[in-house]
Amino acid sequence: MSANPRVLIAEDDSRLAGMLDALLRSEGFEVELARDGQRALHLGLTTSFDVLLLDRGLPAVEGLDVLRGLRDSGVTTPVLILSALGTPPDRVDGLNAGAEDYLAKPFDIDELVARLRALTRRAATTVPTVRFPGGRLDADGRTVILDDGPRVLLSERESALLERLARRPDQVFSRALLLEEVFADADDPGVVDTYVHHLRKKFGRSLIETVRGIGYRMGSLS
Template sequence: MSENPRVLVAEDDPRLAAMLTELLESEGYDVLVASDGQGALHAGLTEAVDVIVLDRGMPVLDGLEVLRRLRESGVTVPVLVLSALGNAAHRVEGLDGGAEDYLAKPFDIDELLARLRVLRRRATAIVPTVRFTGGALEVDNRTVVLADGARVALSERESALLEQLARRPTQVFSRASLLESVFADADDPGVVDTYVHHLRKKFGRELIETVRGVGYRMGAAA
């Protein structure tokens, strides 16, 4: 498998997409291209990429709609929006919509490359993680990175439960203790079982082991 950084270029202009592909490949990137918003959304949800260059004005789905759906799905890959709409209001709209950067067309090639380098440096900065057999939980962004590189977004409570178990992988936690430490605003121990079920549904039953008559402890990711 290539160790080059991987970039998704979502651009419907075939000439610009080809130019960006050639440019980025010459800079050492592996390039994946999507020519419309639906393709960009699918690739963003299913492909492992390090950064996304996203045209704002694409057919099928607008770039900002693609961005909104990616963020709602828990995708945290840094996104640079390219757009012919370059005034301050449009830039603010893009940044508020979840983009890390916004560059107006026409753009300077060296500036584009520099901005991508900045986004990659930010994305690869040290993130607090809790490791477990088969993966690691990135605590700040509530994302599990599996051994094969796949990234799975968690809800706040799923993340809190997994973190509690993974930090002490050999300890058996009773439902009562998990209810107190993770679900302090709930009074029904059944909520623990519910979120164990959610995590097992995402990662397989082996992730969390049931210790009959006692409670739960970490197993291994499927």
């Protein structure tokens, strides 16, 4: 996590969104705003955040559908739902959809900030298992456990590349981006191709798909 935790605020009420933006910036957060569910889903899938603050009544894509879309794509960023829908069944629906916390409107500002900080602390000390079709990268970060049982040990760089692709399975990564984010100590884009080859040799060519003229994205073992 960065020195200043990054939060995505998905809120269509412009007045409330502006207030939350100013409040959380004053508390040391880096803030990104999304005014509808489609934008929130796009940012959640393509950008790294430490916590998401999500309204349920969003235009374009409803808040719980945004949340389900993120979880179905393997995004594990903690989510706090902030909603006028605050009955016990509403809260249960939100938590069952994958939220870590739920706060009803109107809300206490100090409580909101405290809950967001608690979620970022919890996320910083938790190493989630990263799943992909056919297996998962264990919490130790160096072992792939296949769905049919076998375990495969990875090198540090193989693990880093697989984790980056698996956390954003729908994103196509250019060689330049992977070089920057995974192999920062190298200056030859060919190192990306080398480690893609290593992973394919261990798991088969379908694990990592080549998108001609662009780069690579996560595939599957099936």
